[in-house]
Amino acid sequence: MRVVAIIPARYASTRFPGKPLADIAGKSMIQRVYERIAKAGCVDEIWVATDDPRILQHVESWHGKAVMTSSHHQTGTERCAEALGQLRLTPDIVLNVQGDEPFIRREHLQTLIACFEDQEVMIASLMKPVQDMQELHNPHLPKVVTDQQMNAMYFSRQPVPFVRDQPQDQWLATHRFYKHIGMYAFRPHILHELVKLAATPLEKAEKLEQLRWLEHGYRIRMGVTDIDQFSIDTPEDLQRCLQLLDQLEDRES
Template sequence: MRIIAIIPSRMASTRLPNKPLVDICGKPMIQKVWENVSTCRLVDRIFVATDDVRIYEACAGFGADCILTSAELPSGTDRIMKAYEISGENADVVVNVQGDEPLLSGAIIDELLENFIRTDFDVGTLITEIKSPEDLLNDSVVKVELNENMTAKCFSRKPVPEIENVPVENWLSLKKYYKHIGIYAYKIDALRKFVSLPVSAWEREEKLEQLRLLETGAKYFCVETNAFLIGVDTQDDLEKVRNYLQNQ
């Protein structure tokens, strides 16, 4: 089985300007992410996919294979597929590793892949238990509701499922809620199907592109991790990551 990883990376963030190139312990964030993925035992090749020549040049500086794609692509997953087509690769699984997850280690990605590739499901992804009411109520924290076989029933920015007649602050004492971590391991046919689909009303409402494929009946297999992870969207997130790494 051939597995490749593609890291989509853009300068489009409004909350954190030039996000992929911000400094984390002396290196641009995109380099930290690439170095982490480079430690994966199960990944055969890694690419960065970008629409910005500044990111392309930075990647050339630290030795990453980088593919320039159009700025007009509608989603990160469409960028992944376009980069895959340009790469000339013939993979069984394509892993979409977000370029703003500098704490996501190669070991965690390998754990996801080891659990996922032995299944018949379409996409593998990561989840972690939500511990605080603040995260449960935060729209930026994407939640996932699970079926019994650890596949996703739905993704939402709202707490799902709701517990009627109970204050929200008490929900975590009654049920486990899970945060979705934005890494996706696609069987290649699932990736091709994703980019062939139109944007759905559900996806548009929640602003979550994974719903496009989920509502066609595709199965997202969820692997739980207890690792400390922070997606970098703001300056505050960046400082938390820097402090964490400096104290390791």
């Protein structure tokens, strides 16, 4: 299977303007994401899809591949679809890797790609077992429930399912909960279909784009990982990022 990774990277951000260019121990965030994907060895081609010439020029300065896309996109999915069309790429699988996740692991990518060994899979994403009550009740960490074929049934910012007849402090002992890790992979024609879909009530209620796909009848195959992921959403996250970077480099050395 030929796999292309697209990293959507916009400059404007309410909480962290210029985030893709933020310095992390001598390299920009976007360069670290790009290099982590390349190091994984399971992707044939990598592109950064951006809306800002500063990001484009920065990526090209270290010989990365980048393409300019519209500044009007509402989601990274839309940006990926435009880039795929512009570049006229024809892979078997398209990975949408967020540009603010500099600790992406080979195992994440391999698990996503492996989902497509089933020819019926059109969209894939990742989930990880919830470790503690803080994660379970954190609305910034969406939870997911699946059917017996590992297809997502629902995503929510609330803990799902509700464990009846058990006190909440016993929920993790009586049921395995999963949090969603927001990486996606698509068959190319499905990606182009998804960006044409109208917004849906559940998506608007939860502010979770993937619910739009479920409401329109698409299936999302969930791969399971035990390896966590850390996104950088604010300047304050950078300090924690540096600590994680040291730990990661020690573990992989």
